Amino acid sequence: MAENYAAVLYGPNDLRVEKWPMPEINDYEVLVKMTSVGICGSDVKLYSSGRCGAVQVASPIVIGHEGAGYVVKVGQKVSSLKVGDRVAIEPTQPCRACEHCRLGRYNVCARPGYCSTPAAPGNLSRYYKHVADFCHKIPANLSMDEGAAVQPLAIAVHACRRAGVSLGHSVVVLGAGPVGVLCAMTARAMGATNILITDTVESRLDTAKEMGVDHALLVKPEEPDQDVVDRITLTLGAQPHVTIDACAFPSAQRVSLMVTGTGGTVLVVGIGEPMSQVPLTAALLREVDVRGSLRIANTYPAALAAVSSGAIDLKRFISHHMPLERAKEALELAKSGQAMKIIIHPHD
Structure with a gap:
């Protein structure tokens, strides 16, 4: 049986790659085998100081929110995706019930479940679960790395x-x-x-x-x-x-x-x-x-389309590749300012 490993932040400058429980999906979720996860500036801030904006690390959390991978399991009520689909993960799970969500501004949801916060684990791991309707199919002409880099583009x-x-x-x-x-x-x-x-x-x-x-x-x-x-x-x-x-x-x-x-x-x-x-x-x-401007609201499809059409080229934007075991080194490199976009490969 496959094992899950993740990059877990315990506090400032204390990142450990360790065995992590395999996620169990519900009827509306999918399990994704992660292939590409980008390092973000907010990851660096969390790693360096234990806080970023309103988010503060009070207990160990899995970091990472720029992810792409293959669907390996689907919930019973998921019809939009199937096993084998390549997906870019929009890293949010809003409540869908508050005033902001009802107006389509789910990025300022009153009860957000944004990845890599105390409300929801990140996806810098080998396996990750997410609500199916915030997993976007990656166009055939895009790589998994481009699918992961679409997250900061959507921002x-x-x-x-x-x-x-x-x-x-x-x-x-x-x-x-x-x-x-x-x-x-x-x-x-x-x-x-x-x-x-x-x-x-x-x-x-x-x-x-x-x-x-x-x-x-x-x-x-x-x-x-x-x-x-x-x-x-x-x-x-x-x-x-x-x-x-x-x-x-x-x-x-x-x-x-x-x-x-x-x-x-x-x-x-x-x-x-x-x-x-x-x-x-x-x-x-x-x-x-x-x-x-906070995070993302209704821009993932536009971002994917822009890259797929050639209007925006993300290939030159990606500067470094590293395996999951070197996640701490990747964060230190990002912290130095000498890298543009680092992609971690959890299964490399």
Whole structure:
């Protein structure tokens, strides 16, 4: 009989790959043999500090929420999937009954069962169970690795929709990590014509340039905010219509409000500290809209279609591959900022 192993986080910097109970599915779930799981920035934050946003590790949890695999067992009332189907897992199990779920905004569900939180285990394991209707069939022309990488792309699609990115917009993305780069790629696919991305790590900017951004700007952590604003405006040729904060550092939050053009939009997709001091009044007096973006809502099908059609290329986005046994090493590499997207292979 097959055995299950998982990457289990016990506390800050304490990740152990160990034997884990085999999941038992109910009538509406499927059991998935995981083949590809991406490392996310939120995984790194959980690993490094034991917390990420409102999520805090109080007891051992399986991490990981960017997964794809083969269906090996289906519940009795599942008709949308069959054994052998390749699926990309949308890592949420909302209650479906609260006001937000009924309005289709299940990403802000009052009782979310999001993967890799105390409410639900993650999928960085050999076997994982999930509700069938949040498992999406992977198009035949996509690899399993691309299926796993669709999860951060779906986040980027949701962020760009929330930001109102449209044809002809100029867009600034602060932070060239995985989600930042995918936001830039998504903005391009949605019609943005002038895209600038910033980061403090040169190698990330090199990757962003390879993936089609118009301008890549290296900034220094100690650089004054106004200097960064001036350099962005000079390089872009104008203030941007949309600024996407994909890192949520205090300096990025300040710069985003200062650099965005009058009547424009600031979209925050990075997870920052609970309290921030920002130059809000000046931005509000220019009618700059400030919006948040949380996880994913109704964007998995669009993200899969974008990759399948060739509108967005995820192959170049994936930079490293490692087996499950090296999960801790993978997190340390992601923490260093020297990798773009690391894919773990639980059965390799």
